[in-house]
Amino acid sequence: MGLMTKPDVSDMELVQRAGSDPDAFGELYERHVRRIYNYIYYRTGNHHDAEDLTARVFQRAMRHVVNFEDQGVPFSAWLYRIAHNLVANWHRDRSRRPVVPLEDHIIGSKEGSHPEVEAIVEEERGMLLAAVRHLPPDRQQLLILKFVERLSNAEIGEIMGRTEGAIKSLYHRTLNALRDEISSLEG
Amino acid sequence: MAGRKPVKMDRKELEAWLAQVLVPVEPNPRFLRRLRARLVTYQGGGPFSGWMILVVLATALLLAITGLGLVIRLILGWLNLLGILGRKRRDTTEPETISV
Numbered sequence: 001m002g003l004m005t006k007p008d009v010s011d012m013e014l015v016q017r018a019g020s021d022p023d024a025f026g027e028l029y030e031r032h033v034r035r036i037y038n039y040i041y042y043r044t045g046n047h048h049d050a051e052d053l054t055a056r057v058f059q060r061a062m063r064h065v066v067n068f069e070d071q072g073v074p075f076s077a078w079l080y081r082i083a084h085n086l087v088a089n090w091h092r093d094r095s096r097r098p099v100v101p102l103e104d105h106i107i108g109s110k111e112g113s114h115p116e117v118e119a120i121v122e123e124e125r126g127m128l129l130a131a132v133r134h135l136p137p138d139r140q141q142l143l144i145l146k147f148v149e150r151l152s153n154a155e156i157g158e159i160m161g162r163t164e165g166a167i168k169s170l171y172h173r174t175l176n177a178l179r180d181e182i183s184s185l186e187g
Numbered sequence: 188m189a190g191r192k193p194v195k196m197d198r199k200e201l202e203a204w205l206a207q208v209l210v211p212v213e214p215n216p217r218f219l220r221r222l223r224a225r226l227v228t229y230q231g232g233g234p235f236s237g238w239m240i241l242v243v244l245a246t247a248l249l250l251a252i253t254g255l256g257l258v259i260r261l262i263l264g265w266l267n268l269l270g271i272l273g274r275k276r277r278d279t280t281e282p283e284t285i286s287v
Binding site for chain 2: 022023025026029030033034037038041042047050051054055058059062125128129132143144147148149175178179182
C-alpha cells in the first residue's frame with residue numbers, strides 16, 4: 001500500500017510489489033491502460049473488441065507479473081507483446097468467422113459541417129485505416145507508436161526490441177508500403 | 188483533407204495525413220473504472236482471499252453456536268412446560284388419593 005499515483009516510483013519497483021500489493025498493480029494499470037487500449041483499438045478497429053482485449057491483456061499481465069524479470073526491457077514492451085499476441089489470435093479467429101464491425105461504418109455528424117464533406121472525410125479516413133491494417137503487424141505497431149503515442153524512434157526500438165536505426169529503416173519501408181496500399185485501394 | 192486524392196502523395200503529405208487520422212482515443216471511463224476494480228478485487232480482496240475465508244468461518248461458527256443455544260433453550264422450555272403441566276395434573280388428582 002502507499003503507492004497510489006506516485007510518478008517518482010518506477011515501473012520496475014511497482015512490478016516487484018505488484019505480486020502482493022494490489023495498489024501497485026493498480027498504479028501500473030493506470031499508467032499503461034490508455035496506451036494499450038489505443039494500440040488494440042487501431043489494430044481491431046472497434047471499441048467493443050478494444051475493451052474486451054484490453055481487459056484480457058491486464059488480466060494476463062496480473063497473473064504473470066510475478067514472473068516478470070528485469071532484463072532491460074520496459075514493462076510497457078511486455079504489455080505490448082501480450083496485446084500483440086491477443087490481437088493476432090483475434091485476427092485468426094475473425095478470419096474463420098468474418099464479421100463487420102458496425103461502428104466502422106457509422107459516420108459521425110458534426111454540427112455546422114456539410115454532410116457531403118463529412119462523408120468524404122470519413123471515406124478517406126476509412127481508406128487510410130484500411131491501408132494501415134493491410135500492413136504486417138510490426139509495421140502497424142510502428143505507426144501506432146509513432147503517431148498515436150508520439151514516441152521517438154529510440155523509445156519505439158525499446159518496445160519493439162530493435163535498434164533505433166532498424167526502426168528508422170522500418171519506418172521508411174512502412175511509408176512506401178503504405179503508399180502502395182493506398183494506391184491499390186484507390187485503383 | 189476532404190476531397191483530396193492521395194495518389195502519388197509525397198512523404199510529408201502522407202505523414203501529415205497519418206498524424207491527422209491516427210489520433211489517441213479515450214476509452215470509456217466506466218470501462219476503465221470497472222476493469223480496475225475487477226483487477227484489484229481479483230488480486231487482493233477477492234471472495235477467496237484469506238481474510239474473507241476467516242470471516243466466513245467465524246460467522247458460520249457464531250451462527251452454529253447461536254443456533255445450538257436456541258435449540259437447547261427450546262428443549263428446556265418444552266421440558267419445563269411438561270413439568271408444569273404434570274404438576275398441575277398431580278395437584279388436581281391428589282385429594283382423591285388422600286381420601287382413599
